[in-house]
Amino acid sequence: MQAASTKTEAGNKLQIIYQRLFDHYGPLHWWPAEEPFEVMVGAILTQSAAWTNVQKAIANLKSNGVMSPQQIRSIPVEALSRLVYPSGYYNAKAKKLKALARYLGERYDDSLSALFARDTYELREELLGVHGIGEETADSILLYAAIKPIFVIDAYTRRTFFRLGLCPEKETYHRLQAMFMDNLPRVPQLFNDYHALLVQHGKEFCRKRPLCSECPIRDACDY
DNA sequence: GCCCAGGGGGCTC
DNA sequence: GAGCCCCATGGG
Numbered sequence: 001m002q003a004a005s006t007k008t009e010a011g012n013k014l015q016i017i018y019q020r021l022f023d024h025y026g027p028l029h030w031w032p033a034e035e036p037f038e039v040m041v042g043a044i045l046t047q048s049a050a051w052t053n054v055q056k057a058i059a060n061l062k063s064n065g066v067m068s069p070q071q072i073r074s075i076p077v078e079a080l081s082r083l084v085y086p087s088g089y090y091n092a093k094a095k096k097l098k099a100l101a102r103y104l105g106e107r108y109d110d111s112l113s114a115l116f117a118r119d120t121y122e123l124r125e126e127l128l129g130v131h132g133i134g135e136e137t138a139d140s141i142l143l144y145a146a147i148k149p150i151f152v153i154d155a156y157t158r159r160t161f162f163r164l165g166l167c168p169e170k171e172t173y174h175r176l177q178a179m180f181m182d183n184l185p186r187v188p189q190l191f192n193d194y195h196a197l198l199v200q201h202g203k204e205f206c207r208k209r210p211l212c213s214e215c216p217i218r219d220a221c222d223y
Numbered sequence: 224g225c226c227c228a229g230g231g232g233g234c235t236c
Numbered sequence: 237g238a239g240c241c242c243c244a245t246g247g248g
Contacts, residue, residue, distance in 0.1 A: 047230040088245040
């Protein structure tokens with residue numbers, strides 16, 4: 001019963017935080033992309049980059065007809081680098097997109113429906129083996145492209161929950177992810193909105209001092 | 224000018 | 237497996 005009680009308490013806090021963020025920002029409709037492959041590309045390009053710069057890179061790819069695995073395999077890596085230039089780390093990211101496109105072609109004949117039909121956790125492990133895909137990127141693909149109930153942890157989430165006193169400063173990705181997934185209903189739309197809200201809140205408040213008086217979750221917990 | 228963005232790879236120890 | 241350094245543009 002002790003475990004159940006603790007679980008409920010954590011779940012209640014998570015629900016309260018979600019509700020306050022949702023009341024403040026409303027539904028954010030992530031991921032802003034036209035189709036799943038664009039989500040996968042965006043997940044790589046947004047690594048340590050501002051979304052406004054990622055949008056420029058994605059616009060370059062689209063206007064040059066390079067938004068499919070086959071097209072990414074065909075274009076020379078130098079040309080691909082130039083197209084993704086605005087998102088920063090352009091050489092590194094061009095290689096990562098090449099690795100992704102090569103993986104999709106070799107393992108799935110470029111069929112995303114075949115890719116997403118895999119068992120969620122087996123697919124997660126497989127994605128982690130692709131150059132350029134780490135935990136956050138893999139989980140973003142699973143949640144926002146494959147619509148699987150996987151919670152995405154990012155720097156904002158870690159910072160916010162540390163400041164709320166809900167986790168240690170250097171909590172591991174897995175333990176933080178488990179806090180959400182073990183205490184909330186495993187519904188993709190909920191995880192989608194929650195992560196998006198945490199990022200939106202983070203952009204606005206995490207760069208300022210903690211406990212900003214305007215913050216919608218400033219009094220969500222005892223701190 | 225400074226800080227940091229919707230991280231991850233690779234290397235060392 | 238923890239601790240570094242590297243990748244790099246652009247907005248606040």
